[in-house]
Amino acid sequence: MQSGTVTAAQKTYTLEEAYEASLKYFRGDDLAARVWVNKYALKDSDGNLFELTPDDMHRRIAKEIARVETKYANPMSEQEIFDHIKEFKYIVPQGSPMAGIGNPFQIASLSNCFVIGNDGMSDSYGGVMKIDQEQVQLMKRRGGVGHDLSHIRPKGSGVKNSALTSTGLVPFMERYSNSTREVAQDGRRGALMLSVSINHPDAEDFIDAKMEQGKVTGANVSVRIDDDFMKAVANGGEYVQKFPIHSPQPKTSKVIEAKKLWEKIVHNAWKSAEPGILFWDTITKESVPDCYGDLGYTTVSTNPCGEIPLCPYDSCRLLAMNLFSYVENPFTPQASFNFELFKAHAQVAQRMMDDIIDLELEKIDNILEKIDADPEGEEVKRVEKNLWLNIRKKAEEGRRTGIGITAEGDMLASLGFRYGSEEANDFSVEVHKTLALAVYRGSVNLAKERGAFGIYDTEREKNNPFVQRIKEADEELYYEMSEHGRRNIALLTIAPTGTTSLMTQTTSGIEPVFLPVYKRRRKVNPNDKDVRVDFVDEVGDSWEEYVVFHHRFKQWMEANNIDVSANYSQEELNELVAKSPYYKATSNDVDWLSKVRLQGRVQKWVDHSISVTINLPSDVSESLVGELYLEAWRVGCKGVTVYRDGSRSGVLISTEEKKEEDNDTLEHFPLTRPEVLEAEVVRFQNNKEKWIAFIGLSDGKPYEIFTGLADDEDGILLPRWVNEGYIIKNRNEDGTGRYDFQFENKRGYKTTIEGLSHKFDPEYWNYAKLISSTLRHGMPIEKVVELINSLQLDSESINTWKNGVARALKRFVPDGTEIKGQTCMNCNGTNLIYQEGCLTCKDCGSSKCG
Structure with a gap:
């Protein structure tokens, strides 16, 4: 059993105490402090905080890793481990490991990502439902999930049931997407990757599925493209799609023009940033685990961000090395990269x-114990239990790891390289080659001490291109590996490192800097002393503008004796940037083809994959997107994603299309309330109070809402597993109307909670009727949310209600919807969109949910 128990006597901290202490720890960085407190500080289910600053978290992690170390020879001490991870300086556990190691309040996995799939990839309804349940079970324990749909028979195929023919891929995409949206993980929705082979006859339907606004909003989608298809595109030839895919004796097949389908992929990616592309032959040919394919390690899909291709029931944990910290004398003529320290730390x-x-x-053992202790019958628990047994077997047998990097952009700038230049690319490749060799050497050394992973076989791996690259670069390492084996089946990845980079205060992953400097506003009282008023808005509020420097840009200024406290004009800021190593090196400046070529070259030294986005301005042509995709294939990328500025809101953008959509909304919404509505249950927390919302749906869109406290005395206590049901319009004995909620319990019996309208405070109900009326008349949900947020209410409890209703309805705002009249809390930019219920700034990348 794991340690890490918290005693009743252990000190707790208020949110304000932890925030203030963390703000000091991060040297005034408000965003980093809030992210750490909200996402990673140790807390129980009641919101009690047990850690004051990241130092406490790093002690917790170091203690647990040191406990494991004592099982093996030459153990590292707790202090040694702490020194390597403290201050986010060198080695940074990412996401689930950071939150979960030594956490006694979570019965959850430490894995960041999983892939699942059926044995034999059955597309029976039993198989489909099994995957759906496994996906939900993983997401409730904080994991991102990927699975492939290539095994599902194409639309119109014969089936031996009452339907007679198959519905094809898209309904199953919707099913899995909806399941993702239902599952919350510490207030955030699950993450899902759906993939399909271009060889599948329904590939075009898959590619088009997300082009209709509001469809498949709970999943990322990527197409697995093989070399034959790419060659047909390059040569203008035909391509044969089959089912089963790539079968020598298919049940169905059809001939298509490869270029025509390719142009559809390019168009959709240009317009909506999806689908992503996975160059599948490159992935499987380069994959070291695929050398053990007959033993269950055939790669079938990737995690949601695409950086970890996995076999069914395998998982991976992520850790990043902060490249900037290995630069000595940064931003000076004496700057150099300490390769020796880097290699030692990599091991x-x-x-x-x-x-x-x-x-x-x-x-996982704790999860299995929890499942065994649950009161449900064995039939109910069987899928979940077998899922975790399968995951445990893969984790123990293959011991897969995911070591990556962050701060590539800052590392290059601090050494005087311009991101995207040839010399910068050459240096990056040298760093990643060094990392690969050091990590593989570390795994070989571990095999000497602890034993190789269970199925290691030199003969199986000898012709693998990645292993051959290791041999060519370091023959001694290769022969040691041949003799002693390797501790881990695969070792390297490059993940996005979003929140990780906020805490390292560096650029993210392999990406360049987003913006080296930007302006931000804060509201001020113009009567206060020493306040500068730079801007008065339309309602008369006064604002002071101030400059925010990217942390390492500020360090460049200090290294070059430039005053960081001066009040610079925009022209002066532009001149500063032009003098810096970040000039022409932002995500929107970097030459796109150069970035693709860098990815292809670095990929040669990463045995999993790389999560990277090619950022493009809004006015680029579709043909350029196609050229970038082709170049990515040619240079050996395993996958590629493009994001054209504004493309997420590029679906249904014309005025005529929008009018048609609005009219359709009015037509399909019944103005007379039906007797029965499908309903979705949304749970949330306002301050420390637990709240619940029941949202009646018409054609999948919100039609009415009831919400209030989730407890016996003042509201409704509903089992946690109930996420959906029906709202039924009924009458009391005196003839007055009421609304009941009905759901099916685990024994299959219907349970009814009477009187939703009377279970909550009457004042909530009066406002709810107002909101429901606007919904029923087809007002766009984002406008309803704006209306709710604008309500001027005196009562604190009603304001709490207001926040909860807005939060519940945001889940239904279509991704990509632009928000007018609001500013980003981080950079005060106005370029805001909804993304999976969260308000996301396209200028600085920050996101606010709830």
Whole structure:
């Protein structure tokens, strides 16, 4: 069993105390402090905080890893481990490991991502439902999930049931997407990747599925493209789609023009940033685990961000190395990269990652114990239990790790390289080659001490291109690996490192800087002393503008004796940037083809994959997107995603199309309330109070809402597993109307909660009738949310209600919807969109949910 128990006597902290202490820790960085407190500080289900600053978190992690170390020879001490991870300086556990290691309040996995799939990839309804349940079970324990749909028979195929023919891929995409949207993980929705082979006859339907606004909003989608298709595109030839895919004796097949389908992929990606592309032959040919395909390690899909291709029931934990910290004398003529320290730390990182696998096995054992202790019958628990047994087997047998990097952009700038230049690309490749060799050497050393992963076989791997690259670069390492084996089946990845980079205060992953400097506003009282008023808005509020520097840009200024406190004009700021190593090196400046070529070159030294986005301005042509995709294939990328500025809101953008959509909304919404409505249950927390909302749906869109406290005395206590049901319009004995909620319990019996309208405070109900009326008359949901937010209410409890209703309805705002009249809390930009219920700034990338 894992340690990490918290005693009743252990000190707790208020949110304000932790925020203030963390703000000091991050040297005034408000966003980093809030992210750490909200996402990673140890807390129980009541919101009690047990950690004041990240130092406490790093002590917790170091203690647990040191406990595992004592099981093996030459153990590292807790202090040694702490020194490597403290201050987010060198080695940074990411996401689930950071939140979960030593956390006694979570019965959850330490894995960041999983892939699932059926044996034999059955597309029976039993198989489909099994995958759906496995996906939900993983997401409730904080994991991102991927699975492939290539096994589902194409539309119109014969089936031996009452339907007679198959419905094809799209309904199953919707099913899995909807399941994702239902599952909350510490206030955030699950993450899902759906993929399909271009060889599947329904590939075009898959590619088009997300082009209709509001469809498949709970999943990322990527197409697995093989070399034959790419060659047909390049040569203008035909391509044969089959089912089963790539079968020598298919049940169905059809000949298509490869270029025509390719142009549709390019058009959709240009317009909506999806689908992503996975170059599948490159992935499987380069994959070291695929050398063990007949033993269950055939790669079938990727995690939601695409950086970890996995076999069914395998998982991966992520850890990043902060490249900026290995630059000595940064931003000076004496700047240099300490390769020796980097190599030494890389081997320590691999050792820690292997320890984290042992901690993961303990976590899975805890999950299995929880399942066994649950009161449900064995039939109900069987799928969940077998799921975790399968995951445990893969984790223990293959011991897969995911070591990556962050701060690539800052590392290059601090050494005087311009991101995207040839010399910068050359240096990046050298760094990633060094990392690969050091990590593989660390895994070989671990095999000497602890034993190789269970199925290691030199003969199986000898012709793998990645392993051959290791041999060519370091023959001694290769022969040591041949003799002693390797501790881990695969080792390297490059993930996005979104919140990780906020805490390292560096650029993210392999990406360049987003913006080196931007302006922000804060509201001020113009009567206060020493306040500068730069802007008065339309309602008369006064604002002061101030400059925010990217942390390492500020460090460049200090290294070059430039005053960081001066009040610079925009022209002066532009001149500053032009003098800096960040000039022409932002995500919107970097030459796109150069970035693709960098990805292809670095990919040669990453045995999993790389999450990277090619950012494009709004006015680029579709043909350029196609050219970038082709170049990515040619240079050996395993996958590629483009984002054209504004493309997420590029679906249904014309005025005529929008009018048609609005009219359709009015037509399909019945103005007379039906007797029965399908309903979705949304749970949320306002301050420390638990709230619940029942949202009646018409044609899948909100039609009415009831909400209030979720407890016996003042509201409704509903089992946690109830996420949907029906709202039924009924009458009391005196003839007055009421609304009841009905759901099916786990024994299959219907349970009814009477009187939703009377279970909550009458004042809530009066406002709810107002909101429901606007919904029933087809007012766009984002406008309803704006209306709710604008309500001027005196009562604190009603304001709490207001926030809860807005939060519940945001879940239904179509992704990509632009928001007018609001500003970003981070950069005060106005370029805001809804993304999976969260308000996201396209200028600085920050996101606010709830």
